[in-house]
Amino acid sequence: MKNRNYLLLVGLILIQVDQSELIGQSNGTPPTGGGQAQATATLPAIPNGGGNSAGVSAGTPEPTSGLDGVNWDGKSFKITDIKIIDSKFSAYLNEPEISYEEEKEYAKLVNELLERLDIFRIRSEGKRLLQEVLPILKAASRHPRDGGCCRQIYNAVGVDSQSKDAALTKADRIKALKKEIETVKWNMSVTAKPSGMDVKPSLNTTASSFEYEEAQREKKTRLAFMQNDLEEKYSELLATQNSIVSKTDDARLALQRMVVGNFINKRFDHVMIAASFYRLLYSDGAGEVKLQEKIIEEAANNAKKLRSAISFDRNTTTSETIGVGTSGVYSNRTTTKNNSESGITSMLPSASEALGAVTAAKIKVASLIPDTMTEVEMISQEAIDQCNRYVSTVRGHMAQNELEHAFERLQEAFAVGEQLASIRSFPREYKQQLWKYKKAVQEARAGLASKDLGKAKLAMDRLGQMTTDNPFSKEESEMGNIKTISAMHLAKAREAATRGDRETMNKELEEAVKIWPQNPALAEASAKMLDQLNQQVQGKEDLKKLLQQKNYKYILDEKARFLAASADEPALLEQLKNVLETQGKALAWKARIEELLKRGDPYGAWEEAEKGIGEHPENTDLMKLRSDAAVKCPEYVDKIERARSAESKDDPAAALASYLAARQIYPQSALARDGIASLSKKLLTK
Amino acid sequence: MWLRGINFPQLTDTTNLFFVTRRAAGKTNGLLLGGIIAGVAVLTLAGAWFLGGFSDSFRGIDKIDAGSYAESARPFQGGTYQFEGAIDSDLGFDQGKGRLISFRVSSSKGQIFLPALIPSFLKHINPQKGQAYKVKVVGRDDGLLVVEKLEKL
Numbered sequence: 059m060k061n062r063n064y065l066l067l068v069g070l071i072l073i074q075v076d077q078s079e080l081i082g083q084s085n086g087t088p089p090t091g092g093g094q095a096q097a098t099a100t101l102p103a104i105p106n107g108g109g110n111s112a113g114v115s116a117g118t119p120e121p122t123s124g125l126d127g128v129n130w131d132g133k134s135f136k137i138t139d140i141k142i143i144d145s146k147f148s149a150y151l152n153e154p155e156i157s158y159e160e161e162k163e164y165a166k167l168v169n170e171l172l173e174r175l176d177i178f179r180i181r182s183e184g185k186r187l188l189q190e191v192l193p194i195l196k197a198a199s200r201h202p203r204d205g206g207c208c209r210q211i212y213n214a215v216g217v218d219s220q221s222k223d224a225a226l227t228k229a230d231r232i233k234a235l236k237k238e239i240e241t242v243k244w245n246m247s248v249t250a251k252p253s254g255m256d257v258k259p260s261l262n263t264t265a266s267s268f269e270y271e272e273a274q275r276e277k278k279t280r281l282a283f284m285q286n287d288l289e290e291k292y293s294e295l296l297a298t299q300n301s302i303v304s305k306t307d308d309a310r311l312a313l314q315r316m317v318v319g320n321f322i323n324k325r326f327d328h329v330m331i332a333a334s335f336y337r338l339l340y341s342d343g344a345g346e347v348k349l350q351e352k353i354i355e356e357a358a359n360n361a362k363k364l365r366s367a368i369s370f371d372r373n374t375t376t377s378e379t380i381g382v383g384t385s386g387v388y389s390n391r392t393t394t395k396n397n398s399e400s401g402i403t404s405m406l407p408s409a410s411e412a413l414g415a416v417t418a419a420k421i422k423v424a425s426l427i428p429d430t431m432t433e434v435e436m437i438s439q440e441a442i443d444q445c446n447r448y449v450s451t452v453r454g455h456m457a458q459n460e461l462e463h464a465f466e467r468l469q470e471a472f473a474v475g476e477q478l479a480s481i482r483s484f485p486r487e488y489k490q491q492l493w494k495y496k497k498a499v500q501e502a503r504a505g506l507a508s509k510d511l512g513k514a515k516l517a518m519d520r521l522g523q524m525t526t527d528n529p530f531s532k533e534e535s536e537m538g539n540i541k542t543i544s545a546m547h548l549a550k551a552r553e554a555a556t557r558g559d560r561e562t563m564n565k566e567l568e569e570a571v572k573i574w575p576q577n578p579a580l581a582e583a584s585a586k587m588l589d590q591l592n593q594q595v596q597g598k599e600d601l602k603k604l605l606q607q608k609n610y611k612y613i614l615d616e617k618a619r620f621l622a623a624s625a626d627e628p629a630l631l632e633q634l635k636n637v638l639e640t641q642g643k644a645l646a647w648k649a650r651i652e653e654l655l656k657r658g659d660p661y662g663a664w665e666e667a668e669k670g671i672g673e674h675p676e677n678t679d680l681m682k683l684r685s686d687a688a689v690k691c692p693e694y695v696d697k698i699e700r701a702r703s704a705e706s707k708d709d710p711a712a713a714l715a716s717y718l719a720a721r722q723i724y725p726q727s728a729l730a731r732d733g734i735a736s737l738s739k740k741l742l743t744k
Numbered sequence: 745m746w747l748r749g750i751n752f753p754q755l756t757d758t759t760n761l762f763f764v765t766r767r768a769a770g771k772t773n774g775l776l777l778g779g780i781i782a783g784v785a786v787l788t789l790a791g792a793w794f795l796g797g798f799s800d801s802f803r804g805i806d807k808i809d810a811g812s813y814a815e816s817a818r819p820f821q822g823g824t825y826q827f828e829g830a831i832d833s834d835l836g837f838d839q840g841k842g843r844l845i846s847f848r849v850s851s852s853k854g855q856i857f858l859p860a861l862i863p864s865f866l867k868h869i870n871p872q873k874g875q876a877y878k879v880k881v882v883g884r885d886d887g888l889l890v891v892e893k894l895e896k897l
Contacts, residue, residue: 709816
């Protein structure tokens, strides 16, 4: 039974949403749901009320925060447009605080009504109780907090009284009519009876026969008049009787509507008041609520409206038989009338469709209305109690600074009993605190949805300061993972950019963007990488040009840049490596020559420079060093050059003489030694 | 001037003989004859000396222009030259060809090092570094000086 009550309450919430959607659709407004669902689909899990989902027993509704519909007993009640509930709750959190005094005053009137309409007093005092409670109801109806609820109940009670007054008048008329009917009946029976005054028929005379027939005809006519009179009286009697029943039913239905309407609108206080009045006025107060059938019937009639048949059959067939019997000439006429319609279609299809939708909604509502008034009252009372408990819980959570739980409980309480005094009078300072909390939660969720982790983190930090039950602790760790993965992709992209691997760089950048599009390092890193890549392209061009120019010194100076630039072009890289290798050796030559010069050995330095230049003929550094050395030992250089000159002229003897002279100048001369050795050998073997 | 170096160690005795003969045969005729004979003898000796007499192998051989040789040896091919120099170094030996030696020679351009081949047939000569020699050489086709004669100084 309790579960059924929950289902009914949940149903009420859903119906309100559905009705709003229906209105939106009939106004041509497209449904706005789904956007959030899409946004959350790519999000890391966002809690929709960890407190709820954790400790909910099976069979208990899980309203969570109302953001993802309601699950109950294995069934999912999907709310596609959460904005309605959310916006109502947001408006509630921001509305000005209603005066406690005002709320208390109104609550006092309501409680007084309910106390006086106690079931036992209704039984014992009956309708005399009305004299006592109507003034209170009137006072409540005039209260600014009432919003017309008590006034409607007051009016419904008034309609009932009126209908009952009218019924009394009509009862007198019925009595008179019944008497008149009896009189007509008596007259008819007297008229129909044969009397001695009646004309007797005679077969012998034609006149006598004619008179008899005349008399009979007159009698029939009188009887016919009386029958007409009788039928009229009966008709009036029936109409009057029906009128009384109808008026009484209308008044009762009006009050039933009040009960159900307040129930649907979650005005449970007024459900209790209206139900108590119903019980006072009608004996079936705890019986079946007839409104269900009425609603369905009305809905069906609505659906039929604006529909018309496309073919009709209104044919009338008359057959007449004329003959002569023992009583004379007779005539027998039979008339048959057809009145059928077929092919019913809508005259205004869109209007009919709207009416059809309204009908469906009404039938849906009807299916959720409890069968009995007792059930309505019970559910309402349970809702009131539940809201009071929730509000009490909210206060407890607020005292402990547990804003997440407080927010959820208040939202749940609001969803059930937004019109109840306990909800309406909830302190504004608490509501404002919860509103700020909600905004921070929304910011965090928006940050997570858009993967703007910086924004989300700021909001989460703020939440951490606001509440002790921060619902985003799991997301915070997930954000850390996202940041790490993003950084890894960026590092890979950087590495690829360094290698000049544009394809891998783009791929890794895409991955980094996918996982954390708002990464602040992303833009800067991308720009740098692209710049680096462009530099690399430029670097390649420069390197090719320098190789062509044999400007190895510059290549050596910028070797890091050119190595990076040529990384993706093996042929160029190989060329560069060769250059660097030879230039490295040239550097070694240079170092040795400089060392020899430093030690005051220009001969040795010149010789080394000669050898170095032999290996690196383009090396200007070596050339310069050779010149520097040559200035310091011109005679020796002259001898060596003479020797070489003679050698080139195929004059080995002269060359040998010059080498010998050079050796005399610089005995350690390797050039002279080698020259002497080779030329001596040559001259000896000739 | 170059006559200063010529020695006539036995001439003094001959002159004395001439003057003895003149006194013996007649003073005038004897002296004249003696003078003529002496003059002929002197002229004969001088001519013999000029015509390569007295077995001097360096006589009449041009001294080598070491400076020019160091610049270009080819022009020296086929020529016979002499020079005086000290052994500088042994540049190599070939059984069939001989030993290649470098001589340090003084010239107007300073010290010049002349490579010269001592052929195998002069194997009895064992030049040592620093020893001074008077050397007679002939320029080979490639300009290399080939020693013909060595005289220790």
